[in-house]
Amino acid sequence: MKVDILKEVVSSIAGERARGIIDLLVDKKNVNEFLIAKKLKLTINQTRNILYKLADDGLVSFVRKKDSKKGGWYTYFWTLNHDKGLMRFRDILLNSLDNLKKDIKTKKTERFFYCANCNLEFTEEAALTHDYMCPECGQILQLKDNTKEIVNLEREVKKNEAILEKVEIEIKIIQEADNKAKVRRLKAEEKKKIEDREMKRKVKAKEMKKLKSINLKVKNLRDNKRKSGNKKKGKR
Numbered sequence: 001m002k003v004d005i006l007k008e009v010v011s012s013i014a015g016e017r018a019r020g021i022i023d024l025l026v027d028k029k030n031v032n033e034f035l036i037a038k039k040l041k042l043t044i045n046q047t048r049n050i051l052y053k054l055a056d057d058g059l060v061s062f063v064r065k066k067d068s069k070k071g072g073w074y075t076y077f078w079t080l081n082h083d084k085g086l087m088r089f090r091d092i093l094l095n096s097l098d099n100l101k102k103d104i105k106t107k108k109t110e111r112f113f114y115c116a117n118c119n120l121e122f123t124e125e126a127a128l129t130h131d132y133m134c135p136e137c138g139q140i141l142q143l144k145d146n147t148k149e150i151v152n153l154e155r156e157v158k159k160n161e162a163i164l165e166k167v168e169i170e171i172k173i174i175q176e177a178d179n180k181a182k183v184r185r186l187k188a189e190e191k192k193k194i195e196d197r198e199m200k201r202k203v204k205a206k207e208m209k210k211l212k213s214i215n216l217k218v219k220n221l222r223d224n225k226r227k228s229g230n231k232k233k234g235k236r
């Protein structure tokens with residue numbers, strides 16, 4: 001489901017040739033662009049043009065590395081952003097549903113006329129402007145029955161709503177995984193901070209212990225020196 005959705009999204013943005021990129025990037029990271037071009041049987045420039053279009057919409061991202069073997073030119077390594085792809089498709093579906101529902105409302109509340117000879121459709125206002133005569137052939141316009149068209153539009157709405165529900169589930173799964181990864185990362189960072197503080201405390205305690213030891217030695221040396229001096233005075 002996820003792969004099919006992503007293929008629909010990239011093809012709508014960068015054309016049918018972009019569909020193959022999903023198979024090459026899904027569940028992978030930092031894929032060499034020359035490998036992508038080879039697998040798709042495209043030139044490197046054609047491949048880059050597709051990837052740049054997808055990158056503009058945030059569907060893919062890249063890192064680049066300088067290749068010393070190729071005269072210091074940069075090679076790009078690409079990664080698919082699943083969540084952004086699904087969110088983009090969700091936006092497309094929501095926009096499509098909004099337009100379909102508007103069309104249904106219009107078909108139900110307004111009257112339309114058509115020319116059976118030219119297969120042209122007119123709003124009531126346009127039909128009135130032409131005195132209910134076809135401006136192309138002069139034939140009298142007929143009132144159109146929108147029942148069948150409304151049924152088809154409503155069927156399309158249900159289809160898109162079912163797809164949208166599946167997309168929302170996929171997005172929720174990805175977001176939950178991201179949240180769990182974020183929690184793990186925060187816990188790891190907090191653990192590292194605690195360990196660093198504990199390490200600093202131990203180092204400081206060790207330094208203090210060493211300093212006390214040095215001070216004690218210095219004190220003992222002074223005491224011994226003083227005692228030695230007192231003994232010499234006593235002998236005199």
